Structure formats: C-alpha cells, structure tokens
Amino acid sequence: MHVLAAGLEPLLIARWQFGITTVYHFLMVPLTIGLGPVIVYLQSRWHRTGDERFYRATKFWGKLYLINFIMGVATGIVQEFQFGLAWSEYSRFVGDVFGAPLAMEALLAFFLESTFLGLWIFGWGRLPKGLHLTTLILAIFGSVISAYFIIVANSWMQHPVGVELVNGRPIMNDIWAVLGNNTAIWAFLHTLVGSFAVSGAFLLGISWYQLWRRRRDGIDTIGPDNKVIVGENPAIPGRDKADHALWLHSLRLGAVIAVVAFGLLTITGDQQGKLMFQQQPMKMAAAEAACDTTTDISLLSFGAWNTKDCHTVTGVIEVPGVLSFLANGNFSTPVQGLNQLVPEYQQKYGTTVPNDPSTYGAAAGKTISYVPIMPVTYWGFRLMITFGALSAIASLVALWLTRRGTVPQAKWLMVLAVVGILAPFAGDSAGWVFTEMGRQPFIVAPNPTGVDGVFMFTAAAVSPGVSAGMLLFSLIALGSVYLALLVVELVLLFRYVRGGVASAIPELKNPPGPDSSGKAPDDVLAFAY
Amino acid sequence: MAEALPTIWFVLIAILWTGYLVLEGFDLGVGMHMLVSARSEQDRRVMLNTIGPVWDGNEVWLLTAGGATFAAFPFWYASLFSGLYIPLVLVLLGLIFRAVAIEYRGKGRTPRWAAFWTWAIGLGSFVSAFGIGAALALTTTGLPLDANGDIVGGGFAWFTGYAVLGGLAVVGFALLHGANFLALKTDGPVRKRMAGLAWPWGWVALLPLAVWAILVVVLAGRWWTYLTLVIAVVCALAWLLASRAKREGWAFASLAAFLVFGSGSIFASVYPLVLPSTLDHAWDLTVSNASSSSYTLGVISVVACVGLPLVLAYQAWTYWIFRKRVAPSHIPPHDVVEPAVAPTR
Numbered sequence: 001m002h003v004l005a006a007g008l009e010p011l012l013i014a015r016w017q018f019g020i021t022t023v024y025h026f027l028m029v030p031l032t033i034g035l036g037p038v039i040v041y042l043q044s045r046w047h048r049t050g051d052e053r054f055y056r057a058t059k060f061w062g063k064l065y066l067i068n069f070i071m072g073v074a075t076g077i078v079q080e081f082q083f084g085l086a087w088s089e090y091s092r093f094v095g096d097v098f099g100a101p102l103a104m105e106a107l108l109a110f111f112l113e114s115t116f117l118g119l120w121i122f123g124w125g126r127l128p129k130g131l132h133l134t135t136l137i138l139a140i141f142g143s144v145i146s147a148y149f150i151i152v153a154n155s156w157m158q159h160p161v162g163v164e165l166v167n168g169r170p171i172m173n174d175i176w177a178v179l180g181n182n183t184a185i186w187a188f189l190h191t192l193v194g195s196f197a198v199s200g201a202f203l204l205g206i207s208w209y210q211l212w213r214r215r216r217d218g219i220d221t222i223g224p225d226n227k228v229i230v231g232e233n234p235a236i237p238g239r240d241k242a243d244h245a246l247w248l249h250s251l252r253l254g255a256v257i258a259v260v261a262f263g264l265l266t267i268t269g270d271q272q273g274k275l276m277f278q279q280q281p282m283k284m285a286a287a288e289a290a291c292d293t294t295t296d297i298s299l300l301s302f303g304a305w306n307t308k309d310c311h312t313v314t315g316v317i318e319v320p321g322v323l324s325f326l327a328n329g330n331f332s333t334p335v336q337g338l339n340q341l342v343p344e345y346q347q348k349y350g351t352t353v354p355n356d357p358s359t360y361g362a363a364a365g366k367t368i369s370y371v372p373i374m375p376v377t378y379w380g381f382r383l384m385i386t387f388g389a390l391s392a393i394a395s396l397v398a399l400w401l402t403r404r405g406t407v408p409q410a411k412w413l414m415v416l417a418v419v420g421i422l423a424p425f426a427g428d429s430a431g432w433v434f435t436e437m438g439r440q441p442f443i444v445a446p447n448p449t450g451v452d453g454v455f456m457f458t459a460a461a462v463s464p465g466v467s468a469g470m471l472l473f474s475l476i477a478l479g480s481v482y483l484a485l486l487v488v489e490l491v492l493l494f495r496y497v498r499g500g501v502a503s504a505i506p507e508l509k510n511p512p513g514p515d516s517s518g519k520a521p522d523d524v525l526a527f528a529y
Numbered sequence: 530m531a532e533a534l535p536t537i538w539f540v541l542i543a544i545l546w547t548g549y550l551v552l553e554g555f556d557l558g559v560g561m562h563m564l565v566s567a568r569s570e571q572d573r574r575v576m577l578n579t580i581g582p583v584w585d586g587n588e589v590w591l592l593t594a595g596g597a598t599f600a601a602f603p604f605w606y607a608s609l610f611s612g613l614y615i616p617l618v619l620v621l622l623g624l625i626f627r628a629v630a631i632e633y634r635g636k637g638r639t640p641r642w643a644a645f646w647t648w649a650i651g652l653g654s655f656v657s658a659f660g661i662g663a664a665l666a667l668t669t670t671g672l673p674l675d676a677n678g679d680i681v682g683g684g685f686a687w688f689t690g691y692a693v694l695g696g697l698a699v700v701g702f703a704l705l706h707g708a709n710f711l712a713l714k715t716d717g718p719v720r721k722r723m724a725g726l727a728w729p730w731g732w733v734a735l736l737p738l739a740v741w742a743i744l745v746v747v748l749a750g751r752w753w754t755y756l757t758l759v760i761a762v763v764c765a766l767a768w769l770l771a772s773r774a775k776r777e778g779w780a781f782a783s784l785a786a787f788l789v790f791g792s793g794s795i796f797a798s799v800y801p802l803v804l805p806s807t808l809d810h811a812w813d814l815t816v817s818n819a820s821s822s823s824y825t826l827g828v829i830s831v832v833a834c835v836g837l838p839l840v841l842a843y844q845a846w847t848y849w850i851f852r853k854r855v856a857p858s859h860i861p862p863h864d865v866v867e868p869a870v871a872p873t874r
Binding site: 108 | 596604606611
C-alpha cells in the first residue's frame with residue numbers, strides 16, 4: 001500500500017473518497033425520499049377505498065423501497081464518521097457550528113426514521129391499520145427532515161452564516177440564521193423535488209415493464225376499438241385483472257410526479273442559481289464558462305479548459321441577455337466573468353497558499369487557483385439540466401403512449417423506459433458534483449456579506465495523522481465493497497421486479513384451497529426475515 | 530450554568546455510548562450467535578427475527594453518539610476518529626455488511642446465499658463490536674497525540690493491549706447479552722441452548738470488561754467510582770443467580786444494569802479527560818479544552834432535552850409492541866421469488 005501511495009497526495013485520495021462515497025450514498029437517498037411519500041399515498045388510498053390495487057401497490061413498491069433503503073442506511077454511517085476520519089482539521093475548524101445539525105439529524109430524524117420503519121415492516125397484521133399507516137408517515141417524515149438537517153450543514157459550507165470569528169475559528173452565535181440559511185432552504189426544496197423526479201421515473205419505468213410483460217405474455221390485448229382488453233393468466237401468480245389496474249395506475253402516477261417535479265426543479269433551481277450568483281460568483285461564472293463580464297449565456301463552448309486563465313475558451317453558441325436574466329431577472333445587468341473575479345478573490349483571500357507544509361501539505365507556498373475545474377462545472381451544470389428535462393419529456397410522451405390503457409408492444413420502448421430510470425439519478429449526481437466541485441478551492445466558501453475570515457481551503461482540511469497509504473486502503477476497501485453491494489442491490493431489484501407483485505405478496509402464489517380456512521394461523525408472522 | 534455545560538455533555542455522551550452498548554450490544558451478540566451458536570436454518574431465522582424490528586433503531590445510538598461528540602466536543606471527535614482511522618474503517622465495513630445482510634439474507638434462492646450473508650452478519654457483528662470496544666477503551670487510556678491532537682507513529686500506533694482488552698470486552702459482553710436476549714425473546718431450542726450458556730461461559734465473557742473497568746477505576750482512585758463498581762459487581766452476581774434460576778427477564782435486566790454501572794464507573798473515572806495523550810499530559814483533551822462554545826452546547830442541550838425523552842419513549846413502545854417471544858412455529862416458510870413470466874413457447 002505504501003508503494004502504491006508513494007507520490008499520491010493524501011488530499012487527492014481523501015477528496016476522491018469523499019466524492020465517491022457521497023455520490024454513491026446519494027444514489028439511494030433520493031429514491032428513499034421520493035418513493036416514501038408515494039407509498040404513504042398508496043397505503044392511505046388503500047385504507048380509504050379498500051381497493052385491492054392500492055394494497056398491492058403498497059406492498060410491491062414498499063418491498064423495492066426497503067431493498068434500496070438498507071443500502072442508504074449502511075452507507076450513511078460512513079457519512080457521519082468520515083469528517084472525523086479523513087477531515088479532522090475541517091472538523092476542528094467548523095465543529096462548533098457544523099456538528100449541531102449533524103447531532104440534530106441523528107437525534108430528531110434518524111431515530112424516528114429507523115424506529116418507525118421497523119414498526120412498519122414488522123407491523124403488518126400486528127398493528128391496527130391507522131396506527132400502521134402512522135408509523136410509515138413518521139418514518140418518512142424522519143427521512144425528509146434528515147435531508148433538511150444535512151443540507152443545512154452542507155449549505156453552511158456554501159454560505160457560512162450565524163457565526164462570529166473567535167481565535168480564528170467560527171463560533172456559532174445564531175442557530176436560527178444557520179437553520180434558516182437561504183441557501184439551505186432552496187437547496188433542500190431543490191433536493192426534495194429532485195428526489196420526486198427519481199421516484200417518478202422509477203414508478204414509470206418498472207410499471208412500463210410490467211404492462212409490457214403482460215402484453216408479451218398474451219394476457220392483455222388491444223381490441224378492435226383500439227382500447228386494451230384486460231385478461232388474466234391463472235398460471236402466473238399475480239397476473240390477474242387487478243394486476244393491470246395496479247401497473248397502469250402506478251405508471252401514470254409516476255409520469256405525473258416526474259413532470260410536476262421537473263417544473264418545481266426549474267423554479268427551485270432558478271432561485272438557487274440567483275443566490276449562487278451572489279454568494280459564490282466564481283462557481284456560477286465557471287458553470288457558464290463566462291470568462292469576461294457578460295450578459296450572454298453560453299449554450300455550447302469549447303476550448304482548452306484546463307488553462308485556468310480562461311483565454312482559450314470559445315463560445316460557439318451564445319444567447320444574448322439570458323445569463324443576466326437567470327442571475328438578476330433582467331436582460332441588461334452584466335454578470336461578472338472569471339477574469340474579473342480572480343483578482344478580486346486574490347485581493348481578499350491571498351494569491352499564494354501560506355508556506356506551511358504541516359497545514360497545507362504539498363499545496364503550501366503555491367499559487368492559489370480560484371477557478372474550479374471548468375469542464376466539470378460547465379458540463380456538470382448542463383448534464384444536470386439535460387437529464388432532468390429528458391426525464392420530464394419522456395414522461396409526457398409516456399402518458400400519450402399509454403392512452404389506450406396499456407403500453408405499446410415494442411420492446412425497445414420498454415428498454416428505454418427502464419433505462420430512463422437512470423436519468424434523474426444521473427441528473428442528481430451531476431448537480432451535486434457541480435455544486436461541490438464548483439466550491440473549490442474552498443471547503444468552506446467565504447460569504448461575501450458575512451464575517452471576514454470565515455472560510456477554509458480544502459487543502460488545509462485533511463487529517464494530518466492519516467497517511468496516503470491509509471487513505472488508499474480505505475478508498476479501495478470501501479470502493480470495492482460499494483461496487484459489489486451495488487451489483488447485489490441491482491440483482492435483487494431486478495429479481496423482485498421480474499417477480500411481479502407476487503414477489504411482495506407470497507400469498508398470491510398459494511391461493512387458499514377448499515379444505516383450508518384460507519387464513520394463515522394467527523401466530524405466524526406476516527413478515528419475517 | 531454555562532460552566533457546567535461541557536460536563537453535562539460529557540455525561541450525555543456517556544449515556545449515549547452506554548445506551549448504544551446496552552441496545553446494540555444484544556443485537557451484535559445475536560449476529561455472532563447466528564454464526565457460532567445456531568444449529569439449523571430455523572435457529573438462525575428465529576434469532577434474526579428477534580432483532581428484526583429493532584436493530585436499526587439501536588444502531589442510531591451509535592450515530593447519535595458520534596454526531597453528539599462532533600457537536601459538543603469537536604476536538605475529541607476529530608482526534609479520536611482520525612487517530613483510529615484503520616480500526617474505524619473496519620468497523621464501518623462490518624456495520625455495512627451486517628446491515629445489508631440482515632435485509633438481504635432472506636431474499637435469495639439457495640442455501641449458499643443465506644450462508645454467505647450469515648457470515649456477513651456474524652463477522653460484521655464481531656468486527657464492529659471489537660472495533661468499537663477498542664475505540665472506547667483507547668479513549669479512556671489514551672493515544673499518542675501531538676500538541677495539535679493528531680496521532681503520531683503511523684497507522685497502527687493505536688494498537689496496544691488496551692485496544693485488544695476493549696475489543697474483547699465489548700465482544701464478550703455482546704455475546705453474553707445476546708444470549709440473554711435470545712433466551713428472553715425466543716421459544717424452543719434456541720431459548721434452551723442460550724439459557725444454558727451462563728455457566729461457565731458467562732464469567733469468561735465478562736472478564737475483559739471487568740478488567741478494563743477495574744483498571745480505569747483503580748488508576749483514577751476516586752472513592753465513589755469504587756462504589757459504582759461494587760454495584761456493578763452486585764449486578765453481575767444478580768445476573769448469575771437469575772440465569773441459573775432460569776429467570777430470563779431478571780437475567781437480562783441484571784446484565785444490562787451491570788453494563789450501565791460498569792460503563793458509568795469507567796466514564797466517571799476518566800472525567801474530566803475525554804482523550805488523554807500518552808506522549809504528554811499537557812496535550813490531553815479534556816471536557817474544557819475540547820468542547821464547543823456555551824452557545825452551541827446550549828442549543829444542542831435544548832434539542833437533547835426534547836429529543837432524547839421522546840426517543841426513549843417510542844423505542845420503549847416498540848419493544849412493548851414486539852414483546853412476544855419468537856418461536857419456530859411463527860416463522861413463515863422461506864419465500865423464493867420466481868419470475869412472473871409465461872413459459873417461453
């Protein structure tokens with residue numbers, strides 16, 4: 001390990017490790033947050049109407065939800081620990097303000113989420129119906145407020161507020177400013193609706209597969225009036241008439257959620273962008289490849305991106321005025337470019353890293369580069385929007401394609417619908433990579449209207465006692481375990497999807513015989529591991 | 530009041546760690562017993578379903594202890610976690626495997642699938658119990674920290690006899706506590722076998738924890754921690770009598786009380802130190818030099834006052850809901866998921 005790590009900077013490995021583990025964790029999180037409320041809706045519809053399809057939908061989506069949820073739990077523990085593990089200097093610097101939302105998240109959100117989800121899973125058949133639904137609502141409420149608290153913590157790194165500087169450290173003096181940080185409010189809403197975009201595509205893609213399967217197996221057909229004729233196949237557990245109603249409902253529900261979520265994503269994203277032009281102008285200039293102060297937006301730019309002086313970036317397609325509109329709401333107020341911002345940053349935060357290798361490692365004494373890696377910010381920003389928009393357009397098309405009451409027979413459309421599940425995941429990941437890498441070289445970005453001196457360079461944040469070899473060990477260990485478990489999760493998701501609704505309701509496989517009472521003995525658990 | 534806040538938070542963090550050990554202690558133990566004490570697949574499923582509804586809620590005690598340490602004592606959090614980098618990464622890997630295994634174990638088609646995840650649960654429980662025990666022991670006996678609070682001496686500088694002692698202490702306690710829990714929460718062969726484990730294995734399992742507690746208490750030499758230690762010993766004797774009399778509820782409660790007083794004696798003895806430096810006591814981390822500002826401590830105190838009683842109430846209610854013993858006859862047959870697809874023509 002030492003040989004491998006020779007020549008590698010601990011900082012670089014630590015950043016890759018944080019990036020990989022966090023993006024990975026955020027594959028599971030949006031599905032948990034987005035699907036949870038959908039299941040609450042389905043279960044409450046079932047309670048109210050007694051309609052079999054809502055019961056089945058609750059069970060089926062609940063099963064997939066749990067297969068995914070556990071991966072979020074398992075990888076979430078790493079998130080809570082890794083600030084102290086690899087980023088001890090960061091933890092020391094920000095602990096007075098950053099630790100509080102993490103402690104609140106654990107105490108107020110995680111306990112709620114985990115305890116009540118356990119009650120919901122094992123509460124089938126044991127708890128009265130209303131109480132059983134309440135346990136799910138409380139668990140999902142826990143998930144949502146945990147998102148709020150962790151985004152409060154993250155937003156403090158983007159836009160530090162509510163602190164004063166005491167002996168060179170930020171000390172919290174206003175918790176309400178921290179909890180009410182405008183960056184946090186909009187980022188939370190944006191993340192929340194982004195999670196619904198994920199669950200919408202998930203519902204749509206999987207329901208599409210089920211309806212396609214029913215047509216493929218000759219269960220559903222299209223009649224002479226161009227409407228679906230719903231059939232059943234008693235030889236396949238669960239493939240009855242209620243099955244069709246379940247999937248058609250879930251498909252349409254998913255499409256509507258995805259479309260509405262995208263609308264809300266543009267609104268919340270626009271508000272975030274406007275704030276970010278004020279709070280981190282460098283990030284936004286880099287996102288737009290705006291080298292010089294301008295009012296125009298770039299739709300396509302090329303150039304030698306890594307030359308950070310920005311003189312080689314060429315705008316290929318530019319639309320006048322739109323950048324100003326996005327940033328300021330009018331078409332004429334110019335937005336500052338990178339070439340104008342860099343001298344400002346140099347004047348405020350220095351031109352070179354202090355020559356102190358014990359704090360800054362290999363970065364000590366070097367010129368500070370204030371421009372984030374532009375291909376990442378520029379394309380990250382555009383990929384986020386593109387994936388989100390694609391998913392919404394596809395959902396609209398899906399609503400039209402299913403107007404006959406089922407899906408077309410074409411296999412490629414089904415494959416597209418299933419692969420399309422990945423689009424909002426990719427959009428979410430691109431958005432996070434953009435906003436976190438756009439904050440560099442700062443780990444705590446300075447607040448232009450905040451207290452002077454409250455900022456931290458990422459280079460100064462790693463653990464001095466942790467070597468490159470140790471970091472490489474953990475990166476390889478965590479990375480390979482994460483990869484293997486992703487495969488396992490996908491295998492299980494595929495297996496349960498292919499099993500149809502009977503994979504979540506085993507009773508459908510053994511219909512009660514004439515000589516049995518049709519009910520399981522009272523003391524057999526409705527659910528058991 | 531403001532001067533007392535760091536001490537109050539030291540006590541709260543001691544409570545969180547103790548709560549974690551009492552609660553997740555038994556489910557880590559159950560995890561290990563699934564690997565070493567179960568005789569059949571039915572045994573393993575009975576065991577797993579005793580902790581099924583509650584293990585995740587128990588694990589949050591660990592997250593909360595970590596988060597509260599970060600918020601209340603950032604310097605303690607930073608030095609302890611970065612100093613114990615390798616063992617804590619192993620703990621994380623253990624906890625990841627364990628969590629995923631609990632959920633995925635029953636979702637396979639072959640005995641090999643179940644066997645693999647049984648190993649993941651058993652080894653994952655062992656590694657996390659050992660690592661957390663080592664970490665807790667080292668925070669009471671110290672690490673080679675420099676003036677900045679960073680560990681010196683390389684990636685294994687933490688590896689001492691104390692680390693092993695603490696690791697064995699928590700593993701031993703978890704095994705015994707898990708056995709008590711299974712005796713209390715199951716019916717059938719598992720109950721019988723687990724109730725029979727107390728003698729002579731019980732003493733062996735508790736020995737490392739007892740040695741660690743006595744060591745710390747004697748080194749500190751405070752009269753009232755001797756008193757709590759004596760109470761802990763009384764609890765251990767009560768546990769022995771109860772388990773020999775096959776009074777499963779009393780045995781479980783006595784062992785939990787033993788842990789509470791044992792861990793209380795340890796935390797009380799090391800106060801006001803939170804993480805000593807073995808290089809120079811001038812560099813020791815204490816409740817005063819490692820803590821957050823009074824404002825921050827005040828804020829999280831309010832949150833804890835509201836949150837902690839609520840958590841205790843609804844977790845206690847959960848245990849009440851799932852109070853029935855799990856017997857082999859309660860376990861539904863293993864469900865194999867088959868594709869809902871018409872046979873190809």
